[in-house]
Amino acid sequence: MNGGKKIGTISTDNSTGKMSSPPKPTTIPHIVKEEVIASGKWLKLEKTTYVDPVGNTRTWETTKRTTRQANAADGVGIIALLKRTLHKDCVVMVKQFRPPMGCCTLEFPAGLIDEGESAEIAALRELKEETGYKGEVVGVTPVTCLDPGLSNCTTQIVMVNINGDDLENTNPTQQLEFVEVLLLPLDEFQREIDDLMKKEKIVVDSKVYIYGMGMSQAFFKPNELRVLKQ
Numbered sequence: 001m002n003g004g005k006k007i008g009t010i011s012t013d014n015s016t017g018k019m020s021s022p023p024k025p026t027t028i029p030h031i032v033k034e035e036v037i038a039s040g041k042w043l044k045l046e047k048t049t050y051v052d053p054v055g056n057t058r059t060w061e062t063t064k065r066t067t068r069q070a071n072a073a074d075g076v077g078i079i080a081l082l083k084r085t086l087h088k089d090c091v092v093m094v095k096q097f098r099p100p101m102g103c104c105t106l107e108f109p110a111g112l113i114d115e116g117e118s119a120e121i122a123a124l125r126e127l128k129e130e131t132g133y134k135g136e137v138v139g140v141t142p143v144t145c146l147d148p149g150l151s152n153c154t155t156q157i158v159m160v161n162i163n164g165d166d167l168e169n170t171n172p173t174q175q176l177e178f179v180e181v182l183l184l185p186l187d188e189f190q191r192e193i194d195d196l197m198k199k200e201k202i203v204v205d206s207k208v209y210i211y212g213m214g215m216s217q218a219f220f221k222p223n224e225l226r227v228l229k230q
């Protein structure tokens with residue numbers, strides 16, 4: 001942060017008649033102030049005043065969670081792989097009615113990080129609550145943003161393996177009655193999701209769909225960069 005100091009000059013050329021290029025950055029963008037416009041139990045709406053990359057002072061409407069713990073992401077998303085003898089590996093998914101969407105969504109199990117919790121501990125707790133499965137953490141992402149044009153909300157994605165042969169995972173009992181657990185085979189993940197969307201009115205979380213696209217690519221066309229061919 002340079003305290004709003006200019007780091008260059010804007011060069012413009014109106015004489016050539018050529019299409020002008022975007023203004024060159026002259027300032028390191030930064031927040032000036034944050035004012036709370038409305039606040040509820042779980043969320044608040046703020047007016048964020050900031051300086052943009054060319055030195056103009058602007059405002060933005062920002063939503064934030066009120067529940068964020070210091071030095072932590074707001075929540076975790078859990079990519080849980082159920083591994084059982086003589087079964088395909090399955091991704092454990094949850095379907096539930098989401099009031100902001102007004103319909104059911106298909107998501108990875110997820111939840112907010114409680115006070116004093118690490119992402120890993122929160123992930124195992126949420127997985128148990130939402131699905132009944134007991135897992136083992138095998139990886140965790142850095143803090144990532146979820147919808148940065150709307151909110152400062154962040155998540156860490158935690159990769160978990162579940163030993164489905166273990167007695168405590170053979171008949172899992174969830175603690176949340178309104179969450180439906182779905183097991184989707186990893187090697188048919190995207191097709192299963194597409195089929196589900198054809199059958200019922202459901203919105204799929206973008207993290208889930210992108211994971212599915214990545215899996216399809218890895219399984220079926222590992223040497224093809226399809227996005228470059230269209």
Ligand SMILES: Nc1nc(=O)[nH]c2c1ncn2[C@H]1C[C@H](O)[C@@H](COP(=O)(O)OP(=O)(O)O)O1
Binds near residue numbers: 111
């Ligand atoms: N934006 C929210 N509005 C609410 O009215 N209630 C909310 C919001 N966000 C979270 N919550 C409540 C609902 C649950 O009782 C708790 C915990 O949610 P959690 O299970 O951790 O997260 P999700 O599964 O992603 O809902 O918070």
